[in-house]
Amino acid sequence: MRFDLDGMPVHFPYAAIYPEQHAYMGELKRALDARGHALLEMPTGTGKTAALISLITSYSLANPSRPLRLIYCTRTVHEMEKTLAELRLLFAHLPPAASRSLLALGLSSRKNLCVHPQASAAAARDSVDTACRRLTASWVRERAASDPESTPLCEFYETFDRAAAGGDLASLMPPGVYTLADLRALGRQRRICPYFLARQMVKYANVVVYSYQYLLDPKVASIVSREMQKECVVVFDEAHNIDNVCIEALSVSIRKQTLEGAERNLRRISQEIDRFKATDANRLRAEYNRLVDGLAQRGNLPISDAWLANPALPDDILKEAVPGNIRRAEHFLAVLRRLVRFLDGRLETENVENEMPVAFVASIHSQAGIDQKMLRFCYDRLHSLMMTLEITDKDEFMHIQTICDFATLIGTYTRGFSIIIEPYDERMPDIRDPVIQLSCHDASLAVRPVFDRFETVVITSGTLSPIDLYPRLLNFNPVISRSFTMSLTRDCICPMVLTRGSDQLPVSTKFDMRSDPGVVRNYGRLLLEMASAVPDGIVCFFVSYSYMDGIVNSWHEMGILQDIMQHKLVFIETPDVVETTLALDNYRKACDCGRGAVFFSVARARYGVDYDETFSPVVKPATVRTVLSLALSRTWPVHQLDVKNAFLHGTLSETVYCSQPAGFVDLSRPDMVCRLNKSLYGLKQAPRAWYSRFATFLLTLGFTEAKSDTSLFIYRRGDETAYLLLYVDDIVLTASSQQLLQSVIFSLQQEFAMKDFGQLHHFLGVTVEPRPSGLLLHQRQYALDILELAGMTDCKPCSTPVDTQAKLSADLGDPVADPTAYRSLAGALQYLIFTRPDLTYAVQQVCLHMHDPRESHLAALKHLLRYVRGTVDLGLVLHRSSTAELVVYTDADWAGCPDTRRSTSGYAVFLGVNLVSWSSKRQPVVSRSSAEA
Numbered sequence: 001m002r003f004d005l006d007g008m009p010v011h012f013p014y015a016a017i018y019p020e021q022h023a024y025m026g027e028l029k030r031a032l033d034a035r036g037h038a039l040l041e042m043p044t045g046t047g048k049t050a051a052l053i054s055l056i057t058s059y060s061l062a063n064p065s066r067p068l069r070l071i072y073c074t075r076t077v078h079e080m081e082k083t084l085a086e087l088r089l090l091f092a093h094l095p096p097a098a099s100r101s102l103l104a105l106g107l108s109s110r111k112n113l114c115v116h117p118q119a120s121a122a123a124a125r126d127s128v129d130t131a132c133r134r135l136t137a138s139w140v141r142e143r144a145a146s147d148p149e150s151t152p153l154c155e156f157y158e159t160f161d162r163a164a165a166g167g168d169l170a171s172l173m174p175p176g177v178y179t180l181a182d183l184r185a186l187g188r189q190r191r192i193c194p195y196f197l198a199r200q201m202v203k204y205a206n207v208v209v210y211s212y213q214y215l216l217d218p219k220v221a222s223i224v225s226r227e228m229q230k231e232c233v234v235v236f237d238e239a240h241n242i243d244n245v246c247i248e249a250l251s252v253s254i255r256k257q258t259l260e261g262a263e264r265n266l267r268r269i270s271q272e273i274d275r276f277k278a279t280d281a282n283r284l285r286a287e288y289n290r291l292v293d294g295l296a297q298r299g300n301l302p303i304s305d306a307w308l309a310n311p312a313l314p315d316d317i318l319k320e321a322v323p324g325n326i327r328r329a330e331h332f333l334a335v336l337r338r339l340v341r342f343l344d345g346r347l348e349t350e351n352v353e354n355e356m357p358v359a360f361v362a363s364i365h366s367q368a369g370i371d372q373k374m375l376r377f378c379y380d381r382l383h384s385l386m387m388t389l390e391i392t393d394k395d396e397f398m399h400i401q402t403i404c405d406f407a408t409l410i411g412t413y414t415r416g417f418s419i420i421i422e423p424y425d426e427r428m429p430d431i432r433d434p435v436i437q438l439s440c441h442d443a444s445l446a447v448r449p450v451f452d453r454f455e456t457v458v459i460t461s462g463t464l465s466p467i468d469l470y471p472r473l474l475n476f477n478p479v480i481s482r483s484f485t486m487s488l489t490r491d492c493i494c495p496m497v498l499t500r501g502s503d504q505l506p507v508s509t510k511f512d513m514r515s516d517p518g519v520v521r522n523y524g525r526l527l528l529e530m531a532s533a534v535p536d537g538i539v540c541f542f543v544s545y546s547y548m549d550g551i552v553n554s555w556h557e558m559g560i561l562q563d564i565m566q567h568k569l570v571f572i573e574t575p576d577v578v579e580t581t582l583a584l585d586n587y588r589k590a591c592d593c594g595r596g597a598v599f600f601s602v603a604r605a606r607y608g609v610d611y612d613e614t615f616s617p618v619v620k621p622a623t624v625r626t627v628l629s630l631a632l633s634r635t636w637p638v639h640q641l642d643v644k645n646a647f648l649h650g651t652l653s654e655t656v657y658c659s660q661p662a663g664f665v666d667l668s669r670p671d672m673v674c675r676l677n678k679s680l681y682g683l684k685q686a687p688r689a690w691y692s693r694f695a696t697f698l699l700t701l702g703f704t705e706a707k708s709d710t711s712l713f714i715y716r717r718g719d720e721t722a723y724l725l726l727y728v729d730d731i732v733l734t735a736s737s738q739q740l741l742q743s744v745i746f747s748l749q750q751e752f753a754m755k756d757f758g759q760l761h762h763f764l765g766v767t768v769e770p771r772p773s774g775l776l777l778h779q780r781q782y783a784l785d786i787l788e789l790a791g792m793t794d795c796k797p798c799s800t801p802v803d804t805q806a807k808l809s810a811d812l813g814d815p816v817a818d819p820t821a822y823r824s825l826a827g828a829l830q831y832l833i834f835t836r837p838d839l840t841y842a843v844q845q846v847c848l849h850m851h852d853p854r855e856s857h858l859a860a861l862k863h864l865l866r867y868v869r870g871t872v873d874l875g876l877v878l879h880r881s882s883t884a885e886l887v888v889y890t891d892a893d894w895a896g897c898p899d900t901r902r903s904t905s906g907y908a909v910f911l912g913v914n915l916v917s918w919s920s921k922r923q924p925v926v927s928r929s930s931a932e933a
Contacts, residue, residue: 001093005029010058013050013089020484021051027480028055028458032068032233036479037457039470043485044462044818049086049237052458053207056233057090060206061098070207071234071454073215075791079238080106080209081179087207088177104207105178105198107214112180113195115187116154124781126398132195139390156193163192164200173201202228212236216446217249219405233456240461241791243473246446248794250417252406252438259344261399266333266340269400272389273329326374326381329388336378336400338368339407346421347434353421357410360419375411378404406438416442425799433799444475451476463817498526509543511924520551524560531567531598537591538568538598545575545602552600569597621834622909622917623709624732624763625777625876627723629914631734632774633881637741638760641731643694644753687728694726697751701744715744732763766834771877777835778875783868786828790865797870801842803863806856808845809898813855822853825861832868835876837918839864841906844920881912892923902926 001012005025024042028051031038042048053070060068074080084106091099111128114120119131134140135154144151163169172190178198187194202208213220215234236242326332342364346353355363364370382404386397409417420437440446451457457476464470467483501507501522513519530538542548552572555561564570569590571583583599590597631638657673666672695705698713703724706712715722715735722735722744731754735741748754760768769776787793816822827850829843842864849857890907897904902923909917 005055008058008062010054011061011090011094012054013086013093014047018046020046024048024051024484025055027482028052029059031458031478031480032056032059032456034479035455037451037476038459038480039464039467039478039482040458040460040480041464041467041483042460042462046484048460048462049083050090052235052237052460053083053087053090056235057094057102057207061094067231069205069229069232071215071228071232072207072209073212073234073236074209075212075238076789077108077112077180077211078789080108080211081181083209083237084177084179087209088179091177100175102207103173103175103178103201103205104209105173105183105201105205106180107198107202107208107210108180110195113183113187113198115184115194116156119154125784130396136196137390154193156187156191157196159190159192160196160200169197169200170204173197212242212245213249215450216242216245218446218449221449228454230453230455232454233458234450234454235458235460238461239459240463242447242459243443243470245791245794246443246474247440248796249446250409250440251794251796252402252409253796254343254347254402254406254436254438256344256347256434258399258402259340259347262336262340262403265397265400266336268396269385269389269391270333272391273333276389326377329385332381332385335370335374336382336403339364339370339375339378340403342368342370343403343436346436347423349421349423349434351423353419355419355421356414357417357419358414361410372411375407378407378411380408406436409438413445416440416445431799437796442475443473447474447476501525509547514543514547515550517554520554521558521560523551524555524558524564527598528560528563528567531564534596535594536596537587538596540598540600542600542602548572548600548602564598568595571597571599573599573601620709620711623706623712624725624766625878625914625916626911627712627725627732627734628760628768628775628777629878629881629911629916630884631723632878632914633884633912634736635880636734636736637738638732638734639741639745640757640760640763641733641745641748642755642757643729643731644755690728691726694752697748698724701747715740727764730763732760764834765831767875774877774879776875776877778873779832779835780872780875783832783872786825786832787865787869787872789828790825790862792862792865792869795862795866795869798863798866799870801839801864801867802845803860806860807898808849808857808860810849810852811854811899813857813859816853816855816858819853822858822861823850825865826850826853829864829868833918836874837876837908837915838871838874839868840918841904841920842867844904844922848922876915878914881914883912886911895926897922900926 001015001017003010003012003017005022006029008029010025020042024040024046027040028038053072056068056070060066060070072083074083084104087104091102091104094102109125109128110119110132111125114128114132116132116135119128119135122128122131132154135152136157140151141153144153160169163172172192173186178186183194183198186192187197215221326335345367361372361375364375365372379401382400391397410419418439418441420439421434422437423432423434425431425433451474459470459474459478464483467481471478471481498507501518502525503518503522505518505522506513507519507522508514527538527540542551552561555564561570569586571587571590573580573583587597587599628638630636656676658676659673660666660670661674695710695713699705701715702717703713703715703722706714711726713724713726715724720736720740722733722740724744725732731748733741733744735744745754745756749756759770762768765782766777766779767781769778784793787795826843826846829839830847833840833843842860846857846861846864887910888907889910890905892903892905894903895901900922902925904920904922906920907918908915
């Protein structure tokens, strides 16, 4: 739709607009007219994103003499994709001339954009960055020019470099909206690097969508966002915790492990210096001369050599020469060694200490002989040295970079920070775990350059309470500050909780009450009264199919069902997909004709059906751990296999129809449908059809299905044994001999298009790493993805998964603002238990309250995520065991749940010395004694 707002035409991608959106746009327009900042709060679900991008885009089109660019900052990649989807919808509603001239794109890390087959296969983000630098660094490309056969390069980056040199990038990315998936597809199609292409096109795009860190973290912002013009509108969406993001961007933690890693880094750098002295001393001399001229030249580096920039130095300091006593590489390493030794000595304290940066720098100067200016330039001096030494594996040098980051911050800022030294974690006072925490107290330090640089910054969220606190926290003066409320044109939402029937008897679907005749009768009477009064449709949910069958039969015997059908038609969901589809269609028709209807449905997924991913049995985590433990103890080879186009191998057992595919429509019979002869991707039956096909073939090879897990297939012939685990198209195969293993693989490859990846290294998101003592199973990348989803990648870690002083109850605290986000994070954490038994109880506790999460539950969830952040490298170690004895440990508390007084049971199952199964679960009934629990 198009409407007029204060004399300006606004293009909006929907046919109707909420009153809140119209008022929101009006305030936003006033902020743009005043060229000032805005602070706007509007409830979740009212369409802030659509209102923002519509108004700002329309404002730019209506004022061609003042073209504005939109920088839209989100917290997660998922939110970024949703914003780009809204932009695509908006561009489709713009006038053709306008949409053909606008470019919008998303920008994320190499991990999310890389299309190089080898580099993108790395599990961690830092590993992808390192793999990329090994293929694109300027010195690597120089080496490849003289020795192309032994020096691999990235063909995608080479295409980008040629296009950039020829000024032909714009033709490679025509106007439009590019999501991350679109960029990857474009990269594969044009054989060009989507990451560097997006980095370069950011300068020309009308709308850029990326994460907070690209503007708020100085180390990243000075690389990616340094060329953004002042005439930009910056939007921080969901910015209720923007102060935490700013503080964490300038906070640093140093532990014993950090110092030990820094020592290893310094030894490696020293070895590289000695090697360059013997082979290419001119590079070290050239670096020395460059440092005499100052650091500002770093902006002329090739884009592939860009490094995380200095976290603190302003531009005027960058023009200074580096202090003479750290220009030579050997002298700089000596300074860093003294600094590491000083910090190591400060960690030996027995008491909590708190110092200001001035006092801390003074103690460094007196004890280590390092002055403030030397500290200030540590980060950039390290960057210059690592570039000179042609070091590409940056992820291995994170420890020494942390030390230099710390040094630069304390050498630059005298206020807004404090250095806290804690010898023990207060939650575990008996275990020594010293830490030096450089804590930033002033959120405005990170965000001030954004307010100073751009003429309009919009901070918006569903919850900015109290809204008048944010200008003081971030030290800015908004020209517009307003909070909007949600309004409804009518009372269309009326939640009601029924606890008693018309005869005042209690009613509930609890297991011990649901079959009571009085409860069944009261629910039937309630539905009858509603059916006689409600003119539209009614959906009645039941807890299970068996319960629904019992209730419907009881209502039929009582005559209630016949009374209901006098008012409305009744349709019932069944396990059969076709029957349910027909019932839903007829229910809609009955509602459309004005009479309405009643639809009986089940409020949970059907047995064997996962609507999002699969429609077939999948392997259980305990089965995977058990098989790997057995294979390890028996020194069996374990291989990983992958089936290409697995779902296309399936044979349909049902009759399935689909509409005619686009481009193949029979114009003479457009209303006809196609009958499928084989399985297709996107079909609900496809996973089960593939499973049946694969299982049938394995049975012909002599395999049998395990009774406890239908995705485990076992082969036994005499002394020969093999185990095969199946998860859709991913397969793990182990056998008692290499000959049997290869024989099974050969048979599978003869039947299916299958690839053997060799030794198992990655399965179901779990990384499998060989160790001298056995195998390490970990989910480091998955844990980092959860932290990124929660916006807690840089949070302060804690040492326990639960707060031992807190006791969660169902109604403690106010309801959370976004229960969907809570459920998403709690659900994601459940899969992390695959390799993390230490999280089991904590995850069980936060999942208990997914139906009605409160602030206390959210605090417990964040506490758990902080623990995950500090233990992200932990996993499950499987050892070679001389015994296969099963040992089970189990215990329970007594009436531990404060709401139901039910007990919580837990168990751990060991196969030999290896932990293979564990659980923590609240009991379904109340225990009357500790012995019964």
